[in-house]
Amino acid sequence: MKLVLIILLIGCTPFAQAQYEVLEAKKVRNHSGEKVKKGDFLSKEDKIDIAAKGGLTLDVESAMHMKLAPGAYVVGVESARHNVWYDTHLALTKVLKQKGMIMCRFTYKTLAVPGSDRHYEIDRIELDQKGLVRINNDTTSLTISWVNPNYRYKGGYHLVIRDFYNQGFIDIIETDEETLTFYPGKYGHKHMYYNIIADDCRASLRYKIEVNTPSARINSATTFLDAN
Structure with a gap:
């Protein structure tokens, strides 16, 4: 029973909630040099490099997937920027609808x-x-x-x-x-x-x-x- 409780508590930690699933990955590596593949999970703290002609798609907090072009990124920084931009887009869409x-x-x-x-x-x-x-x-x-x-x-x-x-x-x-x-x-x-x-x-x-x-x-x- 204690083991089940521990597992449940771990599953509810902020760290677990900050995991982003990799939906598509091409020419992506983390800063340890390991290849990032579809189906992997990245945390907000992960640093990644996307080579020329590569790309990365992550399932983040907003309703839209985050897609990154070639470059060097900190996942949490980019997801925060993406979410802010998407919220802005939604707010402005609402203004035009009104x-x-x-x-x-x-x-x-x-x-x-x-x-x-x-x-x-x-x-x-x-x-x-x-x-x-x-x-x-x-x-x-x-x-x-x-x-x-x-x-x-x-x-x-x-x-x-x-x-x-x-x-x-x-x-x-x-x-x-x-x-x-x-x-x-x-x-x-x-x-x-x-x-x-x-x-x-x-x-x-x-x-x-x-x-x-x-x-x-x-x-x-x-x-x-x-x-x-």
Whole structure:
């Protein structure tokens, strides 16, 4: 009876709860040089190295699996960051749902290209800044401005920032103006994209941001949108 009680107590310790199952592993080793394989369990304290073209998928606390790209990691640090990002994504998704904008659609006028099946939406919100923006300092600001083709429009706008690879929401900034300044380096994501969406669902095209700072992490193998 005592032995059963001891086993049950061990199974309920924080250490046991901190074990993460390895769902997929390619070119992954711990800091002892041992290969990490599918079906293994890693603790928050484990340090791992993922070689080039490798990857790791772990079952962590959040509703979405954590996927890591090549690099060196402390499992607990990454799982904490993943959970915070996922919680942020859920909170921002809720905001857009409340505003009726999560499945926002706008009927644009289109211009067909003669001799082709391609077409262009000619009445989108037009941003003055186009193309990839590179940010090399966490304190560097980015100011964007835009023009709404509907000059009678009097509503508000939303700057929607998402991770380029996993499409998880990073931030949503509201404004009544047609210009806005923000700081891409503060988010800790290396590759992002953004666009402007009006209250009536008219939107701009999406434009990319690359943040080249030590705090920016590449999350190309992380996804908030793939269900378990």
